[in-house]
Amino acid sequence: MLTGWIVYNGHLPGDKFLDYAKWIRDAASRKEMEMDVYPNHHLLSLLGTGKSDIVEKDILPDFVVFGDKDILLARQFEQMGVPVFNSSFAIEACDHKGLMYQLLAQHSIPIPKTILGPKIFPGTKEIDAESFQNVCEQIGFPLIIKEAYGSFGEQVYLINSQEEMFDKLKEIQGKPFLFQEFISSSYGRDVRLNVVGNQVVTSMLRYADDDFRANVSAGGHMKPYEPSKQEKDLAIKASQAIGADFAGVDLLFGPNDEPIVCEINGNAHIRNIYNCTGVNVADDMINYIIEWFARKEDK
Incomplete structure (x- = not known):
């Protein structure tokens, strides 16, 4: 009988992530499969010279369903020979x-026209406005600014003017982002x-x-x-x-x-x-x- 683990993020507020894990576990039980649910902080990766382990876990499952974005933990399982669904590559x-676009x-694959934002380090005092003229010319307004990391429709902003664009760039300064065509x-x-x-x-x-x-x-x-x-x-x-x-x-x-x-x-x-x-x-x-x-x- 196959055995599996389901990983979720234990430090995020709310219970929707644990709920997701329990749904997977319940589906497995209907197939008479044994699955255990773990928050990611209960599965610490241990590294040494030529060694990869999970702290205090001597017996590993046949597979892991990964309901989190802890990419290094997913990769740790893969290095130890445990199949991960989805893989660390897909999660990343x-x-x-x-990277996705x-x-x-x-x-x-057809996607909205997208311009990847340059890396701007936190604490940068002045953003080079001239370098973003190409964004206005290539995409036009209104446009979308997306932070590279975000879920549930958050960190996505509809921008109607150049002034709004620079205000938003200052607000999210230091975070990776991109510009995207607005599909009206x-x-x-x-x-x-x-x-x-x-x-x-x-x-x-x-x-x-x-x-x-x-x-x-x-x-x-x-x-x-x-x-x-x-x-x-x-x-x-x-x-x-x-x-x-x-x-x-x-x-x-x-x-x-x-x-x-x-x-x-x-x-x-x-x-x-x-x-x-x-x-x-x-x-x-x-x-x-x-x-x-x-x-x-x-x-």
């Missing part, structure tokens, strides 16, 4: 939006598709009454959505581009309703989409892991 690619562009045809609405392996298992339309963001956690609404073949294929291709086993792919509606990838979430929470569609993505995730090990044994 989703965690830093700049670089990978999507490399794989010819998708104002306040997007589609979340949950991808497991090479299949879209469920999807929902998210929409907001008075916000350019459609995130449910930011006050948006949701309803079941039947994606087109084009939308499904794009979501799967985007997920594969960043090497994810499981992903929540958010698509925008382009000017002619053509799908455009907004973001990929490597740790997409699954309670909301269950409440919306009745599909428990955790069951599909566990089935995928079981099939992954079966394929490995057949080789």
Whole structure:
């Protein structure tokens, strides 16, 4: 019988991250699999010359479902030969939006026009305004500024003028960021598709009454959505581009309703989409892991 661990971040406020872990554990128990839930700070990485261990854990699981962004811990498991779903590479690619868009562009995935912000160290007294004229010329206003690290629609800003742009850059100074084309045809609405392996298992339309963001956690609404073949294929291709086993792919509606990838979430929470569609993505995730090990044994 396969055994697994589920890792979540124990220092984040609220219980949604622990809730995610428990949903995975419950899905595993329905398959008579034993899974233990751990906050990441209970799994400390121990390093020595030619040595990688987890402190006070002599017996390791067959696999780890990683519901966190503690990339070094995920990599520690991989170095010890434990398969991690999603891999440390996929976690990192989703965690830093700049890296994510670089990978999507490399794989010819349609994305909004994006300019990666230069690194500005904290404490810089003056931002070179001239260097950002190209942003205005290439993208125009309104535009989006995104901090490279952010979740649930937070750290995403709609900017309407050059003055607003410089005010926001001063406010987020020292944080990695990027500029992005604002897809006005998708104002306040997007589609979340949950991808497991090479299949879209469920999807929902998210929409907001008075916000350019459609995130449910930011006050948006949701309803079941039947994606087109084009939308499904794009979501799967985007997920594969960043090497994810499981992903929540958010698509925008382009000017002619053509799908455009907004973001990929490597740790997409699954309670909301269950409440919306009745599909428990955790069951599909566990089935995928079981099939992954079966394929490995057949080789």
